[in-house]
Amino acid sequence: MKEATQHNPIFQRTQDFGAAPTDVRETDHYQYEYVHDFVERWDDLIDWDGRAASEGSFFIDVLKRYGCQSVIDAATGTGFHSVQLLKAGFEVASIDGSPQMLAKAFENARQRGMILSTVHSDWRWLSRDVVGRYDAIICLGNSFTHIFNEHDRRRTLAEFYAMLKHEGILILDQRNYDALLDGKSAPNQTPGHKYYYCGANVTAEPEHVDEGLARFRYTFPGDEVFHLNMFPLRKAYVHDLMHQVGFQSVTTYGDFQSSYKESDPDFFIHVAEKS
Ligand code: SAM
Numbered sequence: 001m002k003e004a005t006q007h008n009p010i011f012q013r014t015q016d017f018g019a020a021p022t023d024v025r026e027t028d029h030y031q032y033e034y035v036h037d038f039v040e041r042w043d044d045l046i047d048w049d050g051r052a053a054s055e056g057s058f059f060i061d062v063l064k065r066y067g068c069q070s071v072i073d074a075a076t077g078t079g080f081h082s083v084q085l086l087k088a089g090f091e092v093a094s095i096d097g098s099p100q101m102l103a104k105a106f107e108n109a110r111q112r113g114m115i116l117s118t119v120h121s122d123w124r125w126l127s128r129d130v131v132g133r134y135d136a137i138i139c140l141g142n143s144f145t146h147i148f149n150e151h152d153r154r155r156t157l158a159e160f161y162a163m164l165k166h167e168g169i170l171i172l173d174q175r176n177y178d179a180l181l182d183g184k185s186a187p188n189q190t191p192g193h194k195y196y197y198c199g200a201n202v203t204a205e206p207e208h209v210d211e212g213l214a215r216f217r218y219t220f221p222g223d224e225v226f227h228l229n230m231f232p233l234r235k236a237y238v239h240d241l242m243h244q245v246g247f248q249s250v251t252t253y254g255d256f257q258s259s260y261k262e263s264d265p266d267f268f269i270h271v272a273e274k275s
Contacts, residue, residue, distance in 0.1 A: 012032060012035045012036070013035055013036045013037050014035055014037055015032070015033060015035055015038065015226055015227060016032070017227065017229070021215065021227065021229070022208050022213060022215060022229075024229050025148045025212060025213055025229065025231070026148055027146065027147045027148045027149060027152045029146075029148075029229065030097065030098065030146040031097060031098055033226075033227070033228050033229070034098040034100055034101055035100070036100055037224075037226075038218075038226040039078070039098075039100045039101055039104050040104070041218075041220050041224065041226070042077065042078050042101075042104070043078050043104075043108070044199045044202055044220060045199045045202050045204070045218060045220075046077075046078070046080060046141070046199065047199040047200070048080055050199070051080060052084065055256070056256070058253075058256045058269075059081065059084070059085075059138065059140075059171065060084070060085070060088045062169075062171060062271055063085075063090065063135075063136055063169075063171075066135070066136065066167070066169050066273075067135070068090070068135035068136040068168075068169065069090060069091055069135055070090070070091045070092075070093075070132075070134045070135045070136070071085055071090050071091070071092050071093070071134060071135065071136045071137070071138060072092075072093045072095055072126075072130065072134045072136070072137045072138070072163060073085065073092055073093070073094050073095060073138050073140075074095050074096075074123060074126070074137050074138065074139040074143070074160065075095075075096060075138075075139050075140060075141060075143035075144075076094040076095060076096040076101060076102060076105045076116075076118070077096065077101050077105065077141055077143075078101060078104045078105050078108055079094065079104070079105030079106070079108045079109050079116060080108075080141075081138055081140055081141075082094040082105060082109065082116055083108065083109050083112055083114060083116075085138075086109070086114050086116075087114075092116070092117065093117050093119060093130060093134070094116045094117060094118045094119070095118075095119050095120075095121050095123075095126065095129075095130065096118075096120065096121075097120070097121065097122040097123070099120055102118045102120055105118065106118055123139075123156040123159055123160070124152055124155050124156055124159065125159070126156075126159040126160070126163055127159055127162050127163055130163065133163060133164060133165045133168070134163055134164060134165065134168060135164075135165055135168050135169075136164070136168055136169050136170070136171065137160045137163060137164060137168070137169075137170045137171070138170075138171045138172075139160070139170070139171070139172040139173075140171070140172070140173050141173070142173060142174055142175050142230070142267070144156070144172055144174060144233065144238075145174055145175065145177075145214070145230040145231055145232070145233055146228075146230060146231070147231060148212075148231050150241075153241055154241060154244070154245060157170075157241055157242060157245040157247075158245045158246075161245050161246050161247065161274060164274045165274075166274065166275055167273070167274060167275055168274045169271055169272065169273055169274065170242075170247065170270075170271075170272040170274075171269065171270070171271050171272075172238075172269075172270050172272070173267050173268060173269040173270070174233050174235070174238065174267065174268055174270075175214075175232075175266065175267055175268075176235070176254070176263070176265050176266060176267060176268055177214060177232035177233055177234060177235075178234050178235055178262065178263070179262075179263045179264075180206060180209055180214065180232065181209065181211065181232055181234070182263075184263035201220070201221045202218065202219065202220055202221075203217075203218070203219045204216055204217075204218050205217055205219075207227070209232065210232075211232065212231065212232075213229060213230070213231070213232070214229075214230045214231070214232040215227060215228070215229050215230070216228050216230065235252065235262075235268055238270060239252070239270070242270065242272045246274070247272035247273060247274060248273050248274065248275050249272070249273045250270050250271070250272045250273075251270070251271045252268050252269065252270050252271075253268070253269040253271070254267075254268055254269075255267055256269065
């Protein structure tokens with residue numbers, strides 16, 4: 001593991017990818033990417049009001065259609081979806097592997113008059129850290145892409161599966177990496193602002209892409225720059241993995257629509273049914 005990861009991520013304020021950033025391809029590295037200063041900027045990137053307007057009631061409608069009441073927000077981040085779901089009357093467990101993110105989420109919810117039920121846990125050990133079974137798990141905002149090896153992906157999906165009740169659902173989204181890898185997106189594609197990354201004056205652009213790495217650069221006003229190293233998941237591969245761990249059916253939406261041309265959407269949203 002590279003030098004930066006030898007330090008406790010809680011105390012790091014700035015990112016450090018070392019001398020060869022594109023060599024950093026580790027599942028555990030997310031904790032060193034969501035450093036204090038980036039977490040503080042995250043809400044400028046996602047812009048809660050803009051995101052709420054563009055997502056509409058999509059996730060709430062899906063959860064209601066399946067009769068869900070209890071939900072694990074597996075990638076809570078700064079708490080956007082946990083807060084939306086609490087407001088809509090769902091029972092929510094807010095999980096994240098980054099303590100900085102969870103602290104920010106708790107504070108964001110508190111400012112809106114809500115108390116989040118937070119658990120610091122890595123997905124790979126979710127059933128050790130969280131008790132009970134839930135109607136649904138959401139893993140949103142292109143989070144699953146942080147996992148860099150297949151064993152960890154399988155393990156995560158198996159943990160999600162195990163935490164669901166009999167007819168539970170997993171809702172997991174991802175960028176349309178197929179379009180990016182196959183060069184079908186616009187040059188210097190910025191699958192930004194339309195749906196997920198809504199903040200004005202913030203850019204999110206791929207800096208390096210190969211079959212094993214998508215390194216994104218996030219630029220904020222004042223030329224403050226952060227990066228995320230992610231694994232470019234192909235859609236068919238994610239479907240296969242979901243089926244292999246036991247999910248019976250997987251429906252994929254493109255930018256919230258059920259019909260779309262494969263190369264068009266910025267994001268895919270998978271809804272996987274346990275049975
Ligand atoms: N869902 C939020 C949103 O849409 O704004 C946050 C998305 S952010 C791209 C990814 C989140 O997943 C981060 O908060 C990160 O800490 C969390 N994460 C990444 N890998 C994880 C893992 N293995 N276990 C638990 N959380 C993880």
